[in-house]
Amino acid sequence: MNFVNRLRNFGVPFVFGVAFLAFWEGAVKFFNLKPYFLAPPSKILTQFFDNASRIWDAASVSGMNALVGLIAGTVFGVAMSFILSRFRFLNSLITPLAIALNAIPIFVLVAVLNNMYSITSEIPRRIMVSLVVYFIVLVNVAKGLTQVKTTHLELMRSYAASDIQILRKVRVPNAIPYLFTALKISAPAAVITSFVSEYFGGSQNGLGSRITSNIANSKNAAAWAYVLGACLLGLVFYLVSVVLENVASRGGGATNTSNK
Amino acid sequence: MSAVHVAGVSKIFNQGTPKQVDALVDVNLTVEPGEFVSLIGPSGCGKSTLLRLIANLLEPTTGAVTVNGKTAAQSRLDQDYGMAFQQAGLFDWRSVAKNIELPLELKGWDAEKRAARAKEMLELVKLPEFADLMPWQLSGGMQQRIAIARALAAHPPLLLMDEPFGALDEMTREYMQGELLRICAETKTTVVFVTHSIPEAVYLSNRVVVMSPRPGRITEVINVNLGESRSEDTRAADNFFAGITAVREALRGTHADHANAGAIRGVEDR
Numbered sequence: 001m002n003f004v005n006r007l008r009n010f011g012v013p014f015v016f017g018v019a020f021l022a023f024w025e026g027a028v029k030f031f032n033l034k035p036y037f038l039a040p041p042s043k044i045l046t047q048f049f050d051n052a053s054r055i056w057d058a059a060s061v062s063g064m065n066a067l068v069g070l071i072a073g074t075v076f077g078v079a080m081s082f083i084l085s086r087f088r089f090l091n092s093l094i095t096p097l098a099i100a101l102n103a104i105p106i107f108v109l110v111a112v113l114n115n116m117y118s119i120t121s122e123i124p125r126r127i128m129v130s131l132v133v134y135f136i137v138l139v140n141v142a143k144g145l146t147q148v149k150t151t152h153l154e155l156m157r158s159y160a161a162s163d164i165q166i167l168r169k170v171r172v173p174n175a176i177p178y179l180f181t182a183l184k185i186s187a188p189a190a191v192i193t194s195f196v197s198e199y200f201g202g203s204q205n206g207l208g209s210r211i212t213s214n215i216a217n218s219k220n221a222a223a224w225a226y227v228l229g230a231c232l233l234g235l236v237f238y239l240v241s242v243v244l245e246n247v248a249s250r251g252g253g254a255t256n257t258s259n260k
Numbered sequence: 261m262s263a264v265h266v267a268g269v270s271k272i273f274n275q276g277t278p279k280q281v282d283a284l285v286d287v288n289l290t291v292e293p294g295e296f297v298s299l300i301g302p303s304g305c306g307k308s309t310l311l312r313l314i315a316n317l318l319e320p321t322t323g324a325v326t327v328n329g330k331t332a333a334q335s336r337l338d339q340d341y342g343m344a345f346q347q348a349g350l351f352d353w354r355s356v357a358k359n360i361e362l363p364l365e366l367k368g369w370d371a372e373k374r375a376a377r378a379k380e381m382l383e384l385v386k387l388p389e390f391a392d393l394m395p396w397q398l399s400g401g402m403q404q405r406i407a408i409a410r411a412l413a414a415h416p417p418l419l420l421m422d423e424p425f426g427a428l429d430e431m432t433r434e435y436m437q438g439e440l441l442r443i444c445a446e447t448k449t450t451v452v453f454v455t456h457s458i459p460e461a462v463y464l465s466n467r468v469v470v471m472s473p474r475p476g477r478i479t480e481v482i483n484v485n486l487g488e489s490r491s492e493d494t495r496a497a498d499n500f501f502a503g504i505t506a507v508r509e510a511l512r513g514t515h516a517d518h519a520n521a522g523a524i525r526g527v528e529d530r
Contacts, residue, residue: 157317158343173351
């Protein structure tokens with residue numbers, strides 16, 4: 001039974017994926033598509049392994065930018081959400097702004113940030129990633145800190161609890177699932193932002209810039225190999241955030257992890 | 261010294277604005293130690309507001325509330341009462357035992373003393389084997405028993421309950437009523453109990469306080485007293501039905517005014 005379930009969970013998508021690649025390969029051969037139009041998966045895979053060390057280097061650069069930005073954005077986002085939950089008037093001032101900024105593609109700001117630092121600096125990209133992460137974390141964690149059950153607050157008042165005690169015993173534990181939801185959203189967003197910020201100039205050392213430069217040189221299969229690397233990097237970030245969430249919710253036994 | 265003394269209390273929300281609500285007007289009520297008093301009435305009669313005034317979760321607009329001979333504010337600070345709500349309100353991230361320990365934690369008790377008390381309370385509500393489970397692993401009735409255990413953890417002389425069994429099914433509810441009576445008798449706790457179930461109020465109480473809305477006020481206080489040893493047989497006894505009839509008539513009395521007032525405007529008469 002367990003095995004059948006597993007087969008259904010992993011087996012079916014796997015078979016579909018393999019079939020899709022086979023179809024792709026077959027289509028390229030059958031229609032005799034030119035390599036600059038669409039490269040076959042077999043060639044992309046060869047390119048991937050041939051360039052493995054270069055892809056790894058580029059992935060480390062983009063990955064580091066994403067990681068540093070993710071950590072910085074989370075730290076600042078959490079800090080700001082505490083300040084917002086403490087001062088309600090700030091909350092009503094900043095939250096709509098944060099939500100609005102979340103809805104627009106603010107990563108285009110990286111072009112402006114690039115102007116502020118030297119051409120080889122990774123700082124503008126990291127700032128960009130942390131900005132994106134910052135707003136996601138801020139909005140979610142502030143929600144977790146403020147949207148506390150009325151019954152819980154009345155109970156704490158009846159225990160004559162101080163604001164600090166309410167923060168420690170109710171608001172913070174309530175916000176933990178929200179933080180991990182935010183991380184799950186921001187981890188892939190951080191990676192994407194890290195790639196896209198490379199499209200706006202600066203050093204040509206990350207996965208994003210390698211993809212554009214290979215395409216510019218009509219090295220289509222190589223570009224796809226870097227895209228594959230980018231996919232894997234995004235996947236790693238996402239999986240780590242899911243594992244972190246599982247570990248945290250097992251410790252706390254929280255049931256409302258699916259709440260946003 | 262009375263357990264609760266409410267003297268000339270009014271509560272007006274949004275005073276002086278178009279949204280002004282006279283939640284309570286000139287309420288006087290005294291609850292003696294060891295008594296079980298229910299507050300009953302239709303929605304909007306201010307029964308929950310009155311409970312929150314006693315708990316000092318709200319301040320009265322006029323009048324004074326005294327609990328155990330102290331001001332309501334002081335007795336809240338001294339944790340002289342425990343409170344239970346319609347939602348059990350257990351904390352998802354704390355085990356059953358840790359939930360019960362929370363009020364003691366806030367009082368600054370050390371871990372050993374807290375654990376001993378949590379064990380004692382779990383035995384009181386007959387759930388000793390559930391200490392290490394998480395709240396969501398318990399049924400609604402069990403969660404409510406844990407909430408009562410938590411409310412009584414610090415051994416307060418007074419228990420304030422706001423429709424604690426409102427979300428439970430009828431069978432569980434009757435079982436819980438029996439359990440509550442047993443627990444209160446064992447711990448000699450005074451109870452002020454908000455409900456909108458007539459049989460519940462009659463079965464549990466020494467006195468039923470009947471309230472009416474707009475503005476919220478006390479219209480009648482009915483002595484029921486079904487005796488010390490209430491059981492399932494009590495629910496079939498004549499004096500139980502007599503109590504129910506008395507409370508129902510008192511409630512209808514408040515409703516009759518309404519029907520008259522409503523007849524002119526042609527509104528609501530539920």
